Every structure is written in C-alpha cells, then in structure tokens.
Amino acid sequence: DSGVTQTPKHLITATGQRVTLRCSPRSGDLSVYWYQQSLDQGLQFLIQYYNGEERAKGNILERFSAQQFPDLHSELNLSSLELGDSALYFCASSSSGGGLGTGELFFGEGSRLTVL
Amino acid sequence: AQSVTQLGSHVSVSEGALVLLRCNYSSSVPPYLFWYVQYPNQGLQLLLKYTTGATLVKGINGFEAEFKKSETSFHLTKPSAHMSDAAEYFCAVSDRSNDYKLSFGAGTTVTVRA
Numbered sequence: 001d002s003g004v005t006q007t008p009k010h011l012i013t014a015t016g017q018r019v020t021l022r023c024s025p026r027s028g029d030l031s032v033y034w035y036q037q038s039l040d041q042g043l044q045f046l047i048q049y050y051n052g053e054e055r056a057k058g059n060i061l062e063r064f065s066a067q068q069f070p071d072l073h074s075e076l077n078l079s080s081l082e083l084g085d086s087a088l089y090f091c092a093s094s095s096s097g098g099g100l101g102t103g104e105l106f107f108g109e110g111s112r113l114t115v116l
Numbered sequence: 117a118q119s120v121t122q123l124g125s126h127v128s129v130s131e132g133a134l135v136l137l138r139c140n141y142s143s144s145v146p147p148y149l150f151w152y153v154q155y156p157n158q159g160l161q162l163l164l165k166y167t168t169g170a171t172l173v174k175g176i177n178g179f180e181a182e183f184k185k186s187e188t189s190f191h192l193t194k195p196s197a198h199m200s201d202a203a204e205y206f207c208a209v210s211d212r213s214n215d216y217k218l219s220f221g222a223g224t225t226v227t228v229r230a
Contacts, residue, residue, distance in 0.1 A: 056217055090159055090160070096210075102167050103208075103216035104165060104210075107161065108159055109158060110158075
C-alpha cells in the first residue's frame with residue numbers, strides 16, 4: 001500500500017461528458033502529480049502541484065484541468081471527453097519539492113476511465 | 117534536461133534465467149535513479165533507487181541495479197526469473213535542477229516462459 005488513494009477505480013462515461021478524478025496523497029507529502037497511461041502513448045506526465053500551487057505542466061490538454069486543495073488532496077477534471085481519453089489516470093505524491101528531496105514518487109492504484 | 121532510454125520494449129525470458137533490463141540516461145548533474153515495476157492492473161511501485169553511496173543497489177523481489185557513471189547506465193538484473201516477475205518495468209531519473217521532476221523511460225514489458 002503506497003498510501004496514495006485514488007477514486008473512483010473505474011469510470012465509464014460517454015463522449016462529451018465531464019468527469020472528476022480524486023486523489024489523496026500520502027500523509028505529509030506536499031507534491032501531487034497526475035499521469036495518463038494508455039497503450040499507444042505510454043506513461044505521460046500531465047501536471048504537478050506543490051502545496052496548492054501548480055509547479056509543472058506536461059502534456060495536459062486544454063480540456064483537462066487540475067487543482068490541489070488546502071488539505072492537499074487533488075482533483076483532475078476531464079471535460080468534453082473523447083474516445084481517445086480512455087486511459088488509466090494515475091496520481092502520485094512525493095515529499096520532494098521546494099528544492100528538497102530525491103524525486104521518488106508513490107503511486108496510487110489508478111482510475112480507469114472508459115469513454116464510450 | 118534529463119532523459120531516459122530503455123533498450124527493448126519487450127523482453128522474454130525463461131523461468132530461472134537471468135533477467136537483464138537496460139537503462140541509459142542523460143543528465144547534466146549527478147542523477148538520482150529509480151526502477152519502478154507495474155504489475156497488470158496496478159499502479160507503479162518502487163523496486164529500487166540510487167541516490168548516493170554504493171553503486172550496486174539491491175531492491176525488492178531479488179532485483180538489483182548498478183549505477184555506472186562512465187557508461188551513464190543503470191541496468192536492472194535478477195539472477196533467476198520467476199513467473200511472478202512478469203510485469204512492466206520503468207527506469208526513471210530525477211532532475212535535481214528542476215525540482216526533482218522524474219523523467220520516465222518508455223518501459224520494458226517482461227514475459228516469463230515456463
């Protein structure tokens with residue numbers, strides 16, 4: 001058990017819809033990362049938050065947005081969903097940030113999104 | 117910027133045979149290096165890491181990796197493969213100059229033949 005909790009584990013929705021994925025980081029970790037994993041694209045970094053602020057952006061579409069709340073949990077919002085958005089979405093947390101740490105990430109079990 | 121190259125997207129080994137997964141990196145500063153494993157329908161979990169000190173690092177499930185600075189490599193090995201080692205393996209390097217952001221390799225899928 002990594003200590004990172006993601007909900008929901010599975011989600012099936014239709015094209016054009018909007019979904020929200022939730023992540024609770026390990027206790028004490030200030031950094032939260034979101035990744036997308038699909039068969040054709042592999043593991044893609046989407047976005048990172050550190051202590052409530054956006055720290056780094058990767059290959060995140062404009063239809064996607066994220067935020068980190070004061071209690072450090074994070075949400076990834078996916079809107080105007082397309083078939084190609086079907087993937088596993090992972091959240092990871094880290095104690096690294098602010099110039100300290102090693103970069104080691106602790107991953108949740110993922111949220112599997114299926115868009116029909 | 118850091119980058120990671122994993123040689124071979126698929127590796128097939130016989131049960132009991134050596135597992136060798138290759139990872140090369142580029143880094144402008146001394147790196148922190150990681151191997152993660154992903155079993156089917158699960159998240160990534162840390163196998164082992166190199167930060168400082170001994171260059172031969174031992175991890176879980178009998179895996180080990182050696183940091184070779186001269187070769188910019190961090191290959192993962194296990195002397196004797198087990199069926200339960202079938203998984204996807206990711207090498208990663210931490211960018212100390214960019215708030216320790218991890219860059220992942222493309223992954224290597226290991227299948228184990230009985």
